[in-house]
Amino acid sequence: MDSTIIPLAKSTESGKPGRRAQKRKAPSSKKASPSQKKRKTQSISRKAAIPAVPLAAPAGEPPISSNIRAALCDSIQYWRAHQGGIQSKEKIATGMLLNGKTTPRDVLGAQVIVTTVGGGLKSGSDGKHIRTEDQKEDGKNYVALKNAMSVGQPIGIVIGKQARGKGGYVNNLLDIDLSNHYNVLDFFFITDIWSELQPVQKDGSRFMHYAIRLQRIDLHSTAWWVPQGHERDALINHEAGLALAKKKTKFYEVDARILRTEHQVAGYQVTSLYLPSTPENLNNGEFIGSVTIFHPSETTRTRKEGLNDLFNEMQRATRMGDVKLQRHPAFCRGSHKEELTSHFSCNMGADYKFGVVVETSNGFETAPDLVMKALSRLTWSGATAVALTADHVARNGLSTDSISMPAEFIDFNEQLMLGYFEDSQISFHDDGEKELGPTVATLSLGSPSVMRFRGKKKSGFEDTIAAGNVMLSFVLEHGDIVIMHGTKIHKYYEHAVYAEGIRRFALTCRYIRPEMISDPERRKKAIVNGKVPIYWQKQAYKGEPANILD
Numbered sequence: 354m355d356s357t358i359i360p361l362a363k364s365t366e367s368g369k370p371g372r373r374a375q376k377r378k379a380p381s382s383k384k385a386s387p388s389q390k391k392r393k394t395q396s397i398s399r400k401a402a403i404p405a406v407p408l409a410a411p412a413g414e415p416p417i418s419s420n421i422r423a424a425l426c427d428s429i430q431y432w433r434a435h436q437g438g439i440q441s442k443e444k445i446a447t448g449m450l451l452n453g454k455t456t457p458r459d460v461l462g463a464q465v466i467v468t469t470v471g472g473g474l475k476s477g478s479d480g481k482h483i484r485t486e487d488q489k490e491d492g493k494n495y496v497a498l499k500n501a502m503s504v505g506q507p508i509g510i511v512i513g514k515q516a517r518g519k520g521g522y523v524n525n526l527l528d529i530d531l532s533n534h535y536n537v538l539d540f541f542f543i544t545d546i547w548s549e550l551q552p553v554q555k556d557g558s559r560f561m562h563y564a565i566r567l568q569r570i571d572l573h574s575t576a577w578w579v580p581q582g583h584e585r586d587a588l589i590n591h592e593a594g595l596a597l598a599k600k601k602t603k604f605y606e607v608d609a610r611i612l613r614t615e616h617q618v619a620g621y622q623v624t625s626l627y628l629p630s631t632p633e634n635l636n637n638g639e640f641i642g643s644v645t646i647f648h649p650s651e652t653t654r655t656r657k658e659g660l661n662d663l664f665n666e667m668q669r670a671t672r673m674g675d676v677k678l679q680r681h682p683a684f685c686r687g688s689h690k691e692e693l694t695s696h697f698s699c700n701m702g703a704d705y706k707f708g709v710v711v712e713t714s715n716g717f718e719t720a721p722d723l724v725m726k727a728l729s730r731l732t733w734s735g736a737t738a739v740a741l742t743a744d745h746v747a748r749n750g751l752s753t754d755s756i757s758m759p760a761e762f763i764d765f766n767e768q769l770m771l772g773y774f775e776d777s778q779i780s781f782h783d784d785g786e787k788e789l790g791p792t793v794a795t796l797s798l799g800s801p802s803v804m805r806f807r808g809k810k811k812s813g814f815e816d817t818i819a820a821g822n823v824m825l826s827f828v829l830e831h832g833d834i835v836i837m838h839g840t841k842i843h844k845y846y847e848h849a850v851y852a853e854g855i856r857r858f859a860l861t862c863r864y865i866r867p868e869m870i871s872d873p874e875r876r877k878k879a880i881v882n883g884k885v886p887i888y889w890q891k892q893a894y895k896g897e898p899a900n901i902l903d
């Protein structure tokens with residue numbers, strides 16, 4: 354961005370040289386006339402209206418600023434809105450003006466902006482603008498901002514000031530003193546637009562309006578608009594905070610006696626861990642289920658149509674509402690109230706009935722492509738993990754429960770998508786619903802997380818193996834796939850996942866046994882919704898093609 358400062362800091366609102374400066378040049382020795390007295394009083398009361406607490410200076414300077422709106426508009430392309438707040442081109446927003454708070458919920462932080470989508474107001478009886486009906490989806494501003502979000506258009510934000518008291522101008526979204534009236538802030542992406550109930554208006558009415566969240570594009574440099582002395586507060590720890598953590602964290606397990614095998618399979622490093630039914634069984638190789646982790650190679654992640662692309666598709670699908678991630682009610686033991694989960698979820702394919710109420714939004718026939726691509730990868734890795742486990746059993750002459758841990762893979766018919774944001778988690782639970790098949794496969798996209806398994810007290814793990822009875826704990830990185838095979842894993846163990854960065858998606862496929870669904874309607878729906886269309890059966894993922902392996 355160019356860093357022109359239009360030097361108008363000493364001019365007035367109208368852009369004319371300040372009258373005060375003229376007065377200083379020609380001081381009058383005469384007594385003040387009554388009208389002059391009046392002006393003087395006004396000027397004193399004007400001063401008194403400016404906030405008593407002086408605002409801090411900003412840490413930096415706006416790249417471009419002016420006291421004249423037209424001058425600023427002439428110097429930037431993305432916001433040439435001489436009137437109105439939003440500039441758009443071909444119905445795609447490119448720039449936006451923020452003069453101050455539109456509701457008490459508005460935020461202008463060092464990285465994130467939350468504000469409302471303007472427009473659709475009418476003049477009330479007192480001449481002030483109020484909303485008289487719900488904001489409409491076909492409103493000009495809403496359409497332009499929604500389009501900008503869908504194409505990933507950077508939005509140039511300009512901040513202005515609005516009158517506070519008589520004669521004072523501030524931007525009440527910020528605690529800084531702005532020398533000029535109009536100031537270029539920075540470029541942002543729109544990450545979310547949603548509707549919500551507006552605050553109660555003066556006449557007591559309330560309607561739905563649209564709110565918007567924007568994220569600063571350049572997270573590396575200090576935002577110029579943080580107050581001086583607070584620069585460090587606004588810095589992001591890039592090691593831990595970025596959605597795609599580059600740092601490879603060590604995979605680790607708590608109990609080193611757990612049997613483990615390693616393989617290289619079609620673009621993935623594959624680690625299988627075999628869980629014992631009781632701590633005593635650790636030593637004799639008996640196990641009730643396997644946990645297999647597929648760690649993709651760099652090429653598997655970065656190639657065209659690879660895991661990075663899938664992550665981008667997932668972000669886009671959530672932005673566009675094709676995958677509607679939302680917090681759902683959960684039944685919490687000990688709480689008489691209905692609670693909402695910390696993570697966000699959306700289910701496709703057959704219905705999955707568990708502790709959280711998530712209605713299926715789409716059958717596989719109408720699921721977005723990314724859901725089907727993930728299903729295809731998870732089907733291949735699920736089948737591979739089951740085959741590796743069967744091979745381990747056969748090689749070592751072990752006897753296992755073929756109902757809990759069959760040697761044949763059963764195709765998935767359901768996909769649950771979870772979204773985790775900063776510090777969200779899914780705490781210890783099992784996937785022990787009676788309707789579930791033997792294999793559960795999860796693809797992690799985005800920020801890393803830690804997955805933990807602990808033995809259940811009632812299964813004899815009371816006083817064994819490290820603090821909290823955690824038997825196994827490992828880091829899931831972007832693109833990793835985890836397969837749990839064996840229904841008994843859920844009888845003996847619980848698992849939990851703690852997200853570490855700012856954005857992680859977990860796409861989990863299961864087989865819901867229709868014959869175990871008692872309600873005939875639900876059973877029929879599960880069969881129809883869980884059917885994989887022929888088109889996708891033909892595109893089945895078979896591991897990374899040999900010609901692109903590292």
Ligand SMILES: O=C(O)CCC(=O)C(=O)O
Nearest residue numbers: 771779784795850859861
């Ligand atoms: O977030 C994950 O990786 C797994 C989520 C999970 O535990 C579940 O869906 O049961």
